[in-house]
Amino acid sequence: MTLGRMTFSNDSSVKEFVLLGLTQQPELQPPLFFLFLGIYVVSRVGNLGLIVLIVLNPHLHTPMYYFLFTLSFIDFCYSTVITPRMLVGFVKQNIISHAECMTQLFFFCFFVIDECYILTAMAYDRYAAICKPLLYQVTMSHQVCHLMMVGVYVMGLVGAMAHTGSMLTLTFCDGNIINHYMCDIPPLQKLSCTSTSTNELVVFIVVGVNVIIPSLTVFISYTLILSNILSIRSAEGRSKAFSTCGSHVIAVSLFYGASAFMYLKPSSASVDDDKVSTIFYTIVGPMLNPFIYSLRNKDVHIALRKTLKKSIFI
Template sequence: MASHNGSSVTEFVLLGLTQQPELQLPLFLLFLGIYVVSKLGNLGLTVLIGLNPHLHTPMYYFLFHLSFIDLCYSSVITPRMLMSFVNKNIIPYAECMAQLFFLGFFAIGECYILTSMAYDRYVAICKPLLYTVIMSHRVCFMMTVGVYAMGFVGALAHLVCMLRLTFCDSNVINHYVCDIPPLLRLSCSSTSINEAVVFIVVGVNVIGPSLAIFISYTLILSNIFSIHSRKGRSKALHTCSSHIIAVSLFFGALAFMYLMPSPAEALDQDKISSVFYTVMGPMMNPFIYSLRNKDVHIALKNILKKRIST
């Protein structure tokens, strides 16, 4: 078999989420349902925002890109995960590296799109008179370019470091995705550079956005509690609550997965924690942002009325 960068491994075997036979079918059906709901929810939200002019505001512009990222994110991960439940899941080396790249690209992209949404809420609540000036179309576009640029640079750094490693013994990945920690455990060459890159890239792209979001919401809450009207406080808190839930779910699971010490015996724990930000998050975000959102409800009703009338 042809080698890759001195590696004798040309393919990997993904063990999946569990090896217990009695759980394979129930979990397959569960995650298939989650995948379908995730695809429909995110696709529906992107189409709804794209078709409705009333939703062409900075808040929904960033929500559009969050839904797009989640739509792609789930497509990178879940199909391979489902294969592990029904058959031996063999993934070629090149495809594994591609999955690793896109996993990093969309994960980092989501970190920064959530940060952009927090900044948008800060400007809307703390500087309402300057909102249209600060959050102009040009600024929103440049922020979005930055989101995808940071995702590309971070993912490329991980990919380049992974390509330099040699895999010469086991090719069985105790995971449902070609992620960095389980791949590093398989390498028969030094992984010290990779581990340093993980802490630098993940640290910058998790801790940096987390601090920015924390500062934004500290200022937002300070401003909210200075509002004398109870109705005004309630409305402002309602505006931010959906984003706070999404941020807590995503960043909490991501930080636990990559920044906490992870001994070899904690592989199953890593897999379970990664489910929250790779599978559950993309499914939940459309519901988090739409179920309590009056603008989305009105836009959906208007589209349905147009469809019925035609």
């Protein structure tokens, strides 16, 4: 199948798409393949390692690490949905069926919305721990944590169904070449030969709800946290509080900044800009999160040393 070939059914709808990938410059394909393969391996090892550490160490069985466990699980799945298909595009023509494309879109939307809300839950957890320490055990009880996790996955499911359902109403008959490394909403809309006004409205509403509401919650939580930290008299106490929240602020800024730039902008924006911004929250973010949350975390360091000692003596 050549790059420009289009596969049609009897009703003239496209059955296969060609993903152009990150770049069309042949000299860049090999180094980019190894770069993103390395990122993928580091992401999987980092997230899986953090998951194993939290499971094996009872002193990490707290709400904070319960949410971190969920974040690592989401990132582990998230990178698996995106990166392998991207790597294929560096070594050969990347052909994906319509069904596979819609499946990738569904799970991409599901995990990215999950990440929005797990980051929000983590911000609320830090607010409860720092601003209301005496009520923390009640505020973040096991039941509350489980309900919050159900809410995270329900919002992801609803958003993914809304996005994918609206995309399934489109007809693709003018072309099958997606100028992207994944099946994302904006490039698919550009291929449609039917009106996308309803789809654009769905994107605006769903993305608006799942970016603006969580980001406002995070902003309010950290405003209250900062106010509380500044009132702490002990320099050591302030340092510990800043250390605990600093990593989360970095992760939130990277994720929300890139996702908001991608979707809450005019449709006439550059496709290359879309690809770059998407890389940050689909590939780079899942790789960095395990390190952002563990490099300065004493509890994780202790858990790692205990786990390594156990493995050495076994």
